[in-house]
Amino acid sequence: MQLTFFGVRGSYPIARPDNVRYGGNSTCLHLRMASGAEIILDGGSGIVNLGLEMMQREFAAGEGSATILVGHTHWDHILGYPFFLPFFVAGNSFRFVSAGQTGISIREILSGQHHDLHFPVPFEDLAANIQYDELSMGESLNLEGVKLTTFQLNHPGLTVAYRIEEEGAAVVIITDTARIHAARLGDNMGGPDPDPAFARRYTDRLTALCEGADLLVHDAHFMEHEIRDKEHWGHATGEDALRLAREAGVRRLALFHHAPEHNDTVVSQILQATRDLARRDDLEVTAAMEGATYHLGSSSEGELP
Ligand SMILES: [Zn+2]
Numbered sequence: 001m002q003l004t005f006f007g008v009r010g011s012y013p014i015a016r017p018d019n020v021r022y023g024g025n026s027t028c029l030h031l032r033m034a035s036g037a038e039i040i041l042d043g044g045s046g047i048v049n050l051g052l053e054m055m056q057r058e059f060a061a062g063e064g065s066a067t068i069l070v071g072h073t074h075w076d077h078i079l080g081y082p083f084f085l086p087f088f089v090a091g092n093s094f095r096f097v098s099a100g101q102t103g104i105s106i107r108e109i110l111s112g113q114h115h116d117l118h119f120p121v122p123f124e125d126l127a128a129n130i131q132y133d134e135l136s137m138g139e140s141l142n143l144e145g146v147k148l149t150t151f152q153l154n155h156p157g158l159t160v161a162y163r164i165e166e167e168g169a170a171v172v173i174i175t176d177t178a179r180i181h182a183a184r185l186g187d188n189m190g191g192p193d194p195d196p197a198f199a200r201r202y203t204d205r206l207t208a209l210c211e212g213a214d215l216l217v218h219d220a221h222f223m224e225h226e227i228r229d230k231e232h233w234g235h236a237t238g239e240d241a242l243r244l245a246r247e248a249g250v251r252r253l254a255l256f257h258h259a260p261e262h263n264d265t266v267v268s269q270i271l272q273a274t275r276d277l278a279r280r281d282d283l284e285v286t287a288a289m290e291g292a293t294y295h296l297g298s299s300s301e302g303e304l305p
């Protein structure tokens with residue numbers, strides 16, 4: 001499989017000359033599976049450029065199809081959907097896969113962005129055929145030879161990590177997550193107070209989800225000195241990402257969800273600090289960069305960007 005980053009930024013998109021190396025768009029990843037199937041994760045502002053690329057292909061003629069995995073529905077992860085041009089072409093088909101939220105459907109959340117107070121084009125103008133599948137947390141799904149496994153992350157609301165496996169290659173995507181030993185965040189997590197026994201069980205299950213993955217994409221929003229009074233804000237550091245990657249025997253780690261306040265120099269410093277910590281590990285550490293493609297699996301071994 002082949003994974004390309006279209007948006008790597010958390011919180012909000014940013015366009016500044018000192019952010020162009022890693023990119024300013026908010027979260028969106030695209031996977032091209034060995035079968036040819038396409039999977040998109042998240043619809044942050046990065047999905048707008050992905051949509052333009054797709055409109056150079058079969059999606060312009062209404063002959064495209066893709067699965068869209070919803071990590072969660074905070075603004076930075078959904079604000080690009082109303083501008084995703086393939087939705088407006090009849091004949092295209094999309095299948096949203098998400099976790100079932102309590103009391104509201106994913107369709108209602110997405111259509112809410114098209115309320116005329118927020119956006120001029122009505123949701124009904126989306127001409128593509130769009131299906132909505134809601135999974136229970138922890139559930140696995142087989143999708144044309146691709147196995148998807150879900151896991152609830154430690155983040156406000158209901159936030160899903162996905163493990164995506166095909167032909168022996170695996171990637172785990174953890175866009176937003178906080179330190180479980182500091183606070184329990186999100187629906188049904190029993191929080192907010194820390195609970196060491198809960199934290200141990202959670203960490204064991206999360207490590208099992210990531211076990212032996214070829215690539216782990218992980219939240220590295222904060223630097224160590226920044227997270228001290230913000231451990232309940234829902235995010236992690238490069239060191240947190242490395243600890244999980246090391247425990248799970250992951251081969252490559254891509255730091256992700258870069259803070260918009262961090263320019264290229266700071267993101268590179270976070271990357272270097274994490275690499276320094278990993279120098280004795282059999283693990284490659286990178287920082288997610290807009291436009292970078294990772295080739296995963298023995299049949300498509302490729303170079304890191
Ligand atoms: Zn986020």
Ligand SMILES: [Zn+2]
Pocket residue numbers: 072074155176234
């Ligand atoms: Zn979030």
